[in-house]
Amino acid sequence: xxxxxxxxxxxVLKTGQSMTLQCAQDMNHxxxxxxxxxxxxxxxxxxxxxxxxxxxxxxxxxxxxxxRLNKREFSLRLESxxxxxxxxxxxxxxxxxxxxxxxxxxxxxxx
Amino acid sequence: KNQVEQSPQSLIILEGKNCTLQCNYTVSPFSNLxxxxxxxxxxxxxxxxMTFSENTKSNGRYTATLDADxxxxxxxxxxxxxxxxxxxxxxxxxxxxxxxxxxYFGRGTQLTVWP
Numbered sequence: 001x002x003x004x005x006x007x008x009x010x011x012v013l014k015t016g017q018s019m020t021l022q023c024a025q026d027m028n029h030x031x032x033x034x035x036x037x038x039x040x041x042x043x044x045x046x047x048x049x050x051x052x053x054x055x056x057x058x059x060x061x062x063x064x065x066x067x068r069l070n071k072r073e074f075s076l077r078l079e080s081x082x083x084x085x086x087x088x089x090x091x092x093x094x095x096x097x098x099x100x101x102x103x104x105x106x107x108x109x110x111x
Numbered sequence: 112k113n114q115v116e117q118s119p120q121s122l123i124i125l126e127g128k129n130c131t132l133q134c135n136y137t138v139s140p141f142s143n144l145x146x147x148x149x150x151x152x153x154x155x156x157x158x159x160x161m162t163f164s165e166n167t168k169s170n171g172r173y174t175a176t177l178d179a180d181x182x183x184x185x186x187x188x189x190x191x192x193x194x195x196x197x198x199x200x201x202x203x204x205x206x207x208x209x210x211x212x213x214x215y216f217g218r219g220t221q222l223t224v225w226p
Contacts, residue, residue, distance in 0.1 A: 040218065042200070042217065042218035042219055043200070090155075092154075096212070097143065097212045099145065099157040100145075100155070100157070100202070100214070102155050103154055104153060105153070105154055
C-alpha cells in the first residue's frame, strides 16, 4: 500500500526556472495539502484542496500554483523559482478531520 | 490568535531515560490534538490523537495527556530508545464548520537519544 507518493525526491533549479512537484494518494481521501518545511519554522501550508475540483490558499501561497487533477493527484507548480523557495516540500492527504498522511518529501534547492 | 507552542525546542537524553514534551495551544474552538513523529528525512507519522473528552492515551512507550481547561498537552516517552530520536510535532485541529477543520502546527521538539 503506497499511501502518498511524491516526485521528484530531489531537485536543483536555477533562479527563474519552473518545475512541478507531483503528488498522488491511493487512500481515496478527499482533502490534499502541500506544505513546506524550513529549519526552525515548522510545517507551513502553501495550498490545499478540500475536495476534487476545489483549491484554496494557505498561509504562504505566493510564488506557487496548484492543480487538483483528479481525486488522487494534486500538483504544485513553481513558475519562476527563487532562492527563498529552497525548502523541503510535503504533500499530505486526509479524510474529513482525520489523520494526515504525508509523503516522503521533495527536497528542492534553488541556486 | 490561534497558535501552538511547543517546548523545549530541543532535548538530549540518554537511552533508557524518560522524557516529557510539552504543547500549549490557543486554538479555538478545539476539535482534536495529534502528536506526530518525524524521523530525519521522512514525512511525519501520527502517534496519537486526543479529543476533548480524553485525558490520557497510550501508544506503546508513548503516553499523551490533554488538559482541555488549560489547553495543554504533553507527550511522555518511557524507557527511550535510539529510534526515538526524531522531531515530535503537535498539531491542533479547529472545529469543522467554524474554521473548516483548519490545522495548526507547532514547530516541533527535536529529541536526540544518546547511547
